[in-house]
Amino acid sequence: xxxxxxxxxxxxxxxxxxxxxxxxxxxxxxxxxxxxxxxxxxxxxxxxxxxxxxxxxxxxxxxxxxxxxxxxxxxxxxxxxxxxxxxxxxxxxxxxxxxxxxxxxxxxxxx
Amino acid sequence: xxxxxxxxxxxxxxxxxxxxxxxxxxxxxxxxxxxxxxxxxxxxxxxxxxxxxxxxxxxxxxxxxxxxxxxxxxxxxxxxxxxxxxxxxxxxxxxxxxxxxxxxxxxxxxxxxxxxxxxxxxxxxxxxxxxxxxxxxxxxxxxxxxxxxxxxxxxxxxxxxxxxxxxxxxxxxxxxxxxxxxxxxxxxxxxxxxxxxxxxxxxxxxxxxxxxxxxxxxxxxxxxxxxxxxxxxxxxxxxxxxxxxxxxxxxxxxxxxxxxxxxxxxxxxxxxxxxxxxxxxxxxxxxxxxxxxxxxxxxxxxxxxxxxxxxxxxxxxxxxxxxxxxxxxxxxxxxxxxxxxxxxxxxxxxxxxxxxxxxxxxxxxxxxxxxxxxxxxxxxxxxxxxxxxxxxxxxxxxxxxxxxxxxxxxxxxxxxxxxxxxxxxxxxxxxxxxxxxxxxxxxxxxxxxxxxxxxxxxxxxxxxxxxxxxxxxxxxxxxxxxxxxxxxxxxxxxxxxxxxxxxxxxx
Numbered sequence: 001x002x003x004x005x006x007x008x009x010x011x012x013x014x015x016x017x018x019x020x021x022x023x024x025x026x027x028x029x030x031x032x033x034x035x036x037x038x039x040x041x042x043x044x045x046x047x048x049x050x051x052x053x054x055x056x057x058x059x060x061x062x063x064x065x066x067x068x069x070x071x072x073x074x075x076x077x078x079x080x081x082x083x084x085x086x087x088x089x090x091x092x093x094x095x096x097x098x099x100x101x102x103x104x105x106x107x108x109x110x111x
Numbered sequence: 112x113x114x115x116x117x118x119x120x121x122x123x124x125x126x127x128x129x130x131x132x133x134x135x136x137x138x139x140x141x142x143x144x145x146x147x148x149x150x151x152x153x154x155x156x157x158x159x160x161x162x163x164x165x166x167x168x169x170x171x172x173x174x175x176x177x178x179x180x181x182x183x184x185x186x187x188x189x190x191x192x193x194x195x196x197x198x199x200x201x202x203x204x205x206x207x208x209x210x211x212x213x214x215x216x217x218x219x220x221x222x223x224x225x226x227x228x229x230x231x232x233x234x235x236x237x238x239x240x241x242x243x244x245x246x247x248x249x250x251x252x253x254x255x256x257x258x259x260x261x262x263x264x265x266x267x268x269x270x271x272x273x274x275x276x277x278x279x280x281x282x283x284x285x286x287x288x289x290x291x292x293x294x295x296x297x298x299x300x301x302x303x304x305x306x307x308x309x310x311x312x313x314x315x316x317x318x319x320x321x322x323x324x325x326x327x328x329x330x331x332x333x334x335x336x337x338x339x340x341x342x343x344x345x346x347x348x349x350x351x352x353x354x355x356x357x358x359x360x361x362x363x364x365x366x367x368x369x370x371x372x373x374x375x376x377x378x379x380x381x382x383x384x385x386x387x388x389x390x391x392x393x394x395x396x397x398x399x400x401x402x403x404x405x406x407x408x409x410x411x412x413x414x415x416x417x418x419x420x421x422x423x424x425x426x427x428x429x430x431x432x433x434x435x436x437x438x439x440x441x442x443x444x445x446x447x448x449x450x451x452x453x454x455x456x457x458x459x460x461x462x463x464x465x466x467x468x469x470x471x472x473x474x475x476x477x478x479x480x481x482x483x484x485x486x487x488x489x490x491x492x493x494x495x496x497x498x499x500x501x502x503x504x505x506x507x508x509x510x511x512x513x514x515x516x517x518x519x520x521x522x523x524x525x526x527x528x529x530x531x532x533x534x535x536x537x538x539x540x541x542x543x544x545x546x547x548x549x550x551x552x553x554x555x556x557x558x559x560x561x562x563x564x565x566x567x568x569x570x571x572x573x574x575x576x577x578x579x580x581x582x583x584x585x586x587x588x589x590x591x592x593x594x595x596x597x598x599x600x601x602x603x604x605x606x607x608x609x610x611x612x613x614x615x616x617x618x
Contacts, residue, residue, distance in 0.1 A: 016142070016550065016551070061308055061309050063313075064353055064359070066317070066359055070320065087601075095354075095355065109349075109386070110306065110349050110585045111354055111355040111358075
């Protein structure tokens with residue numbers, strides 16, 4: 001598996017650049033992965049990323065898109081609680097791109 | 112993951128047969144499966160030293176077990192009727208994506224080792240040794256076939272390309288060359304209960320959230336019951352329905368239909384997946400193991416009916432194979448099958464498609480709609496390949512084509528079909544079926560969608576269509592991803608039961 005180096009330490013990622021070990025994740029790694037994805041992280045991005053990690057810790061899976069949009073509405077305001085806004089933040093698709101930056105495994109299936 | 116660079120084909124009024132480009136997609140190789148998932152499935156994860164013997168051994172077993180594959184190997188006369196029927200050939204121009212050429216990759220090996228002329232005079236009959244180069248080509252091109260079976264419709268001998276692709280993938284797995292995407296999914300569905308890997312507590316939390324949403328939206332407490340023993344109906348649906356947009360809108364639609372009908376129904380955390388990727392990889396045992404979860408859940412919950420949600424290949428497996436795989440329909444004679452037969456209500460087809468269920472209620476006048484709520488939509492319907500060419504709905508031939516369209520017409524005022532040669536039995540695949548719905552194959556997915564996108568563009572331009580209605584989770588995910596490459600808004604994609612859910616009157 002390929003390795004990436006962030007702040008002097010190296011970490012394993014899979015073929016698509018997803019972090020192999022969830023526990024390796026740090027804010028710096030999140031920033032590195034975002035740069036790789038050409039996503040410029042703002043506070044709104046971090047709200048999503050933090051929520052993803054909290055949810056994953058509790059349920060061992062990324063939240064469903066509906067669960068995520070509701071959480072975003074609560075934190076960033078009702079006008080932002082929709083799929084369209086999430087795509088603005090993460091253009092390659094909130095489920096996959098946001099998970100990648102948050103260090104979560106890639107969701108699989110018919111999605 | 113920002114995506115590889117490639118040229119998106121230009122839309123045109125008719126999909127023209129391209130001039131061939133040798134090797135145009137020879138570089139497209141899906142990621143290989145890792146040791147963990149391959150060993151769970153009982154396969155090696157890299158080529159063993161005796162790979163050639165193993166491959167030929169498995170090929171012999173497949174030819175023995177599936178008489179159809181042997182007939183398909185022998186029957187082709189190279190007439191070429193299939194060449195321009197494949198969406199991947201039309202979109203990529205790679206000659207190996209002509210169905211006959213893709214099959215030839217296996218047929219030349221078959222001739223060499225399994226026919227007398229090929230054994231004694233291979234040069235006379237186009238027989239070739241199995242080499243690592245051939246094996247690599249199998250891997251690349253058997254993952255550029257979505258097993259949609261459009262070519263089979265036009266083949267004068269009815270050769271089923273999908274079965275050859277399935278056989279190819281099974282032999283590849285047998286020598287350690289598995290595909291990451293399918294392999295990981297096959298493990299998750301068996302370990303956790305669904306392709307997503309959504310554990311029970313997360314499913315429960317998600318369903319509770321959806322109940323809140325529906326009540327906030329409609330003022331009606333529509334429920335999404337989970338693991339309810341003694342419920343009449345077990346709904347088995349693709350796990351993407353719990354997770355993704357627009358899939359979840361159809362789940363909401365099913366729940367509203369059950370509510371309006373006053374039905375007793377439940378989902379199951381054990382059988383929280385209708386999809387069965389065992390079909391795609393041509394492994395009977397895996398397909399059976401996955402299907403068994405549904406039989407076990409039905410027995411445990413004591414349900415009287417099993418209904419399948421909007422999922423194309425799941426409906427093929429349910430409609431065509433559940434009976435012999437698990438005894439849910441007819442055929443199984445082990446004690447559990449017999450118990451299930453006694454338990455299921457003989458007045459209904461088992462299993463039943465959600466569209467059959469909803470249409471039956473509409474015909475009986477049980478459901479009421481305000482069609483004007485869908486007036487902002489001009490709708491067309493994409494026939495999903497596994498439903499269109501491998502199954503049926505209702506009691507009349509062609510019910511799989513008429514019933515979804517009848518439902519749409521009953522809940523909305525504006526419906527327009529795409530060109531006749533691109534729908535019904537001749538439908539073009541979305542480009543992401545058969546285990547190809549993965550980011551590492553995005554180029555072949557986008558290019559393979561070209562014929563469907565051309566037909567869709569014609570009704571968008573000509574009839575003002577703005578909604579592509581679907582009954583397959585793969586199609587929904589594929590079009591959501593691919594539409595923007597062709598300049599369309601991804602929000603044009605949705606489910607038939609999303610339309611039902613929009614217009615249905617609840618009280």
